[in-house]
Amino acid sequence: xxxxxxxxxxxxxxxxxxxxxxxxxxxxxxxxxxxxxxxxxxxxxxxxxxxxxxxxxxxxxxxxxxxxxxxxxxxxxxxxxxxxxxxxxxxxxxxxxxxxxxxxxxxxxxxxxxxxxxxxxxxxxxxxxxxxxxxxxxxxxxxxxxxxxxxxxxxxxxxxxxxxxxxxxxxxxxxxxxxxxxxxxxxxxxxxxxxxxxxxxxxxxxxxxxxxxxxxxxxxxxxxxxxxxxxxxxxxxxxxxxxxxxxxxxxxxxxxxxxxxxxxxxxxxxxxxxxxxxxxxxxxxxxxxxxxxxxxxxxxxxxxxxxxxxxxxxxxxxxxxxxxxxxxxxxxxxxxxxxxxxxxxxxxxxxxxxxxxxxxxxxxxxxxxxxxxxxxxxxxxxxxxxx
Ligand code: ADP
Ligand code: MG
Numbered sequence: 001x002x003x004x005x006x007x008x009x010x011x012x013x014x015x016x017x018x019x020x021x022x023x024x025x026x027x028x029x030x031x032x033x034x035x036x037x038x039x040x041x042x043x044x045x046x047x048x049x050x051x052x053x054x055x056x057x058x059x060x061x062x063x064x065x066x067x068x069x070x071x072x073x074x075x076x077x078x079x080x081x082x083x084x085x086x087x088x089x090x091x092x093x094x095x096x097x098x099x100x101x102x103x104x105x106x107x108x109x110x111x112x113x114x115x116x117x118x119x120x121x122x123x124x125x126x127x128x129x130x131x132x133x134x135x136x137x138x139x140x141x142x143x144x145x146x147x148x149x150x151x152x153x154x155x156x157x158x159x160x161x162x163x164x165x166x167x168x169x170x171x172x173x174x175x176x177x178x179x180x181x182x183x184x185x186x187x188x189x190x191x192x193x194x195x196x197x198x199x200x201x202x203x204x205x206x207x208x209x210x211x212x213x214x215x216x217x218x219x220x221x222x223x224x225x226x227x228x229x230x231x232x233x234x235x236x237x238x239x240x241x242x243x244x245x246x247x248x249x250x251x252x253x254x255x256x257x258x259x260x261x262x263x264x265x266x267x268x269x270x271x272x273x274x275x276x277x278x279x280x281x282x283x284x285x286x287x288x289x290x291x292x293x294x295x296x297x298x299x300x301x302x303x304x305x306x307x308x309x310x311x312x313x314x315x316x317x318x319x320x321x322x323x324x325x326x327x328x329x330x331x332x333x334x335x336x337x338x339x340x341x342x343x344x345x346x347x348x349x350x351x352x353x354x355x356x357x358x359x360x361x362x363x364x365x366x367x368x369x370x371x372x373x374x375x376x377x378x379x380x381x382x383x384x385x386x387x
Pocket of ligand 2: 129130131132175
């Protein structure tokens with residue numbers, strides 16, 4: 001987001017609240033390069049930050065009042081009292097920033113109010129984590145304004161708690177950690193068991209490649225129930241195998257594990273995906289650290305096949321993106337995010353961007369699907385103060 005957009009958020013704040021903000025902060029959306037549904041199995045994920053971000057102008061208040069306004073929602077600011085915030089009491093967008101205030105106060109930080117005006121370029125509900133961008137931008141602003149001295153990973157934890165408990169959404173730690181901790185030109189290798197993290201060089205432009213995000217604009221209504229079923233199935237698999245989490249099954253132990261699950265075809269499929277997916281994340285890390293970026297293409301493709309055939313969370317639109325992209329010369333492609341819609345990622349040579357984009361758009365038109373939104377994702381900076 002350029003200086004113009006930042007000034008727009010500043011102007012929006014001043015118009016609403018009649019004073020200059022104390023500061024302006026930004027936090028990005030993310031895509032997950034590889035490591036899908038591994039986060040609730042104590043496994044590995046590898047997100048990077050998008051150039052799309054939530055920008056918030058914020059001022060501190062001392063009177064216990066929290067005022068929230070989104071340029072993208074409009075209307076008058078919502079006014080709340082911080083002392084009245086209660087989990088699952090709010091079904092609107094304001095639950096995300098309010099939840100952050102609640103989680104900070106729950107953790108013992110004396111937050112006495114704020115005025116918030118924000119705008120976001122992260123597409124909402126596209127699996128690109130607009131919700132975490134919203135949470136993290138507010139958390140970072142309050143961290144600075146109240147001198148809390150919390151680090152990115154601590155803010156991520158508090159934001160996850162806000163979303164789990166206050167909003168009531170059972171999400172893992174990946175999205176908030178990505179928004180808080182990613183660095184430009186890098187993907188973030190995150191071990192969701194101990195939250196150890198490592199920045200992995202991922203500067204595609206320097207190597208003549210691009211990464212496209214294809215938002216299918218599809219969101220199937222049964223996705224939440226299916227998420228719960230996959231999660232329960234993974235837990236059943238781990239229990240049957242006598243491990244704390246599927247993370248504890250190494251890829252060379254997979255055959256033996258599948259034999260032990262011979263009576264449970266569903267558990268076999270879910271376990272196979274998680275175990276091989278963790279291995280794929282480690283493979284991608286090794287390839288990127290060795291400078292062999294083009295070689296990650298087939299690993300992404302294998303990840304898609306595993307999500308489609310074993311985890312069974314793809315859909316015709318996502319499969320069409322992947323099949324069409326590969327047929328028109330992409331180096332690799334896979335669905336990303338929770339599944340049943342949302343977005344796919346496509347790794348292409350810079351020279352093939354237009355050809356692959358047109359092929360995917362054409363295939364969607366031929367199939368009678370809603371036109372997808374295709375954009376380029378440059379690995380970008382995590383949350384930071386802009387002014
Ligand atoms: P995702 O995080 O994948 O985009 P979620 O369902 O987790 O999808 O979060 C989307 C929700 O976040 C929206 O329904 C809305 O409540 C909130 N949200 C996202 N962007 C904005 C925005 N610019 N202004 C206000 N609320 C927003
Ligand atoms: Mg979300």
